[in-house]
Amino acid sequence: MKSFYASCSAIELGLDPLTSYLAVVGDTQRDGSIVLAATPRLKSEFGIKTGSRLFDIPNDPQIQIVNAQMLMYLKISTKLTKFFNRYVPLEAIHTYSVDESFLDVNGTERLWGGKLALAKRIQEDMLTEFGLTCSIGIGPNMLLAKVCLDLEAKKKGIAEWTYDEVKKKLWNVSPLREMWGIGSRMEKRLNRLGIFSVGQLANTPLKLLEKKFGIMGNQLYYHAHGVDFSLIGAPILDGQVSFGKGQILLRDYKDIEEVKCVILEMCEEVARRARTAKKAGRTVNLCIGYSKTELEGGFNSSFTLQDPTNITLELYKVCLKIFSKHYNGQIVRSISITLSNIVEDDQIQLNLLEPNKPRQRDLGYVMDFIREKYGSDKLLRAVSYTKAGTTKHRSKLVGGHKA
Structure with missing residues (x-):
C-alpha cells in the first residue's frame, strides 16, 4: 500500500x-x-x-x-483482505503486515488472464472502491516478490522478477540492508567478512556462512540465489515458541527504581499472555536498550529456571537478577522481556518448599479474568499509578499508538 x-x-x-x-x-x-x-x-x-x-x-x-487512528487502519486492512479474497482463495492470502500482503495466484489464469492482468485489475478495483493505491511485486516465490516490490515495483507500480534475472537484478543489490531479511546488524557482520553486495554473498562458500551464522547462514546463501522454500500459509514452527513484550519508553529513565517499575509492569503482561494460552516457560530473557546519549547500546541476557512458570512475581525476580548483574547506572530508553522454553501450564510441578505457588498461579488467572471482563486498566499494580508507570497510558493505545 x-x-x-x-x-x-x-x-x-x-x-x-x-x-x-x-x-x-x-x-x-x-x-x-x-x-x-x-x-x-x-x-x-x-x-x-x-x-x-x-x-x-x-x-x-x-x-x-x-x-x-490505528483502529481505522486495522479495519481497512481487514476489508482489504476480504477484497483480495475475490481474486484468490483465503488460504492463498498471507497478511504480512497491516499494509502488505502476499497472494498466491497460481491457477487463476483462466479467471483473470495471467499475473500482470490480475495485478492491474487489483490496482484499478482498489482505487475505485477504496480510493487507495498500491504497488505490486511479482515473483516465483515470496522472497523475489518482496524484493521486486521494494526495489522496483514501488517506483513503477507493477514489476516482475524471475529466476533468470537474479544475477542481473538481485546480485547488484548493495548495501546489503536493502535485501529483505538482512538488518543493519547482520549487514555489519557480513561487511566484516568482506561481503558488501548480494552477489558477493551468493558467491561466498555455503560452509563458511553456516560456520559463521549457523542455520541463518544457510538461508542467507539460498536467498542470495533467489531461492525461497517458504509457503504462503505454512506455519513457521509448530506451536507458540515464546511470549514477550517490548517497548520504547516515552522518555529517558535515569532512576533505577523507575526502571524496575516498568519491568514489573511488563512481567505482568508477559505472564498474562502465557496464561491466556495456558502455557508456562522456563527461560526468561531481558533486553535493555540505553539512551542515544550513552556510549553503550545496552545488554541482552537470559536465565533458565528449573521449573516453568507463568507467575508475574517469579518472572520479575528473575528479571531483577539479570538486571542487577548487567546494569551499571546507564540511562534506559527501551525494555524487552521474553518468556521461552514453553510447556503446557498443567506440567508445572508442585513444590513442598513453595506451598503458596498454586495460589499465586490461580490469582494470576483471576486477575486476567477481571481485566478481560472489565478492561485491561481496571485492575493495575500500584506502580502503574506512579510517574514511572506506562501501563495505564498504553492501555488506551492500539499497536502502541492512539486508537
Whole structure:
C-alpha cells in the first residue's frame, strides 16, 4: 500500500492521498513525536518521511498533521483482505503486515488472464472502491516478490522478477540492508567478512556462512540465489515458541527504581499472555536498550529456571537478577522481556518448599479474568499509578499508538 496510514487519514478528511500534504504522527501534542506516515507529495516536496519528527515538519498552511487512528487502519486492512479474497482463495492470502500482503495466484489464469492482468485489475478495483493505491511485486516465490516490490515495483507500480534475472537484478543489490531479511546488524557482520553486495554473498562458500551464522547462514546463501522454500500459509514452527513484550519508553529513565517499575509492569503482561494460552516457560530473557546519549547500546541476557512458570512475581525476580548483574547506572530508553522454553501450564510441578505457588498461579488467572471482563486498566499494580508507570497510558493505545 502507498503511504497506507496517511492515505487512509487523507481519504477520511475528503482529501486526495496523491495530491494532499498530510502527515500521521503518534501524538500531535508531543513535539518529538515520530511521523508514522506521510503522503507522497509531502515526502517528495518537503522531505518528510516515516521516522521524521513532528518538529521536522515545516509550519506550512498546506500541511495537515493528524494523530494516528490505528483502529481505522486495522479495519481497512481487514476489508482489504476480504477484497483480495475475490481474486484468490483465503488460504492463498498471507497478511504480512497491516499494509502488505502476499497472494498466491497460481491457477487463476483462466479467471483473470495471467499475473500482470490480475495485478492491474487489483490496482484499478482498489482505487475505485477504496480510493487507495498500491504497488505490486511479482515473483516465483515470496522472497523475489518482496524484493521486486521494494526495489522496483514501488517506483513503477507493477514489476516482475524471475529466476533468470537474479544475477542481473538481485546480485547488484548493495548495501546489503536493502535485501529483505538482512538488518543493519547482520549487514555489519557480513561487511566484516568482506561481503558488501548480494552477489558477493551468493558467491561466498555455503560452509563458511553456516560456520559463521549457523542455520541463518544457510538461508542467507539460498536467498542470495533467489531461492525461497517458504509457503504462503505454512506455519513457521509448530506451536507458540515464546511470549514477550517490548517497548520504547516515552522518555529517558535515569532512576533505577523507575526502571524496575516498568519491568514489573511488563512481567505482568508477559505472564498474562502465557496464561491466556495456558502455557508456562522456563527461560526468561531481558533486553535493555540505553539512551542515544550513552556510549553503550545496552545488554541482552537470559536465565533458565528449573521449573516453568507463568507467575508475574517469579518472572520479575528473575528479571531483577539479570538486571542487577548487567546494569551499571546507564540511562534506559527501551525494555524487552521474553518468556521461552514453553510447556503446557498443567506440567508445572508442585513444590513442598513453595506451598503458596498454586495460589499465586490461580490469582494470576483471576486477575486476567477481571481485566478481560472489565478492561485491561481496571485492575493495575500500584506502580502503574506512579510517574514511572506506562501501563495505564498504553492501555488506551492500539499497536502502541492512539486508537
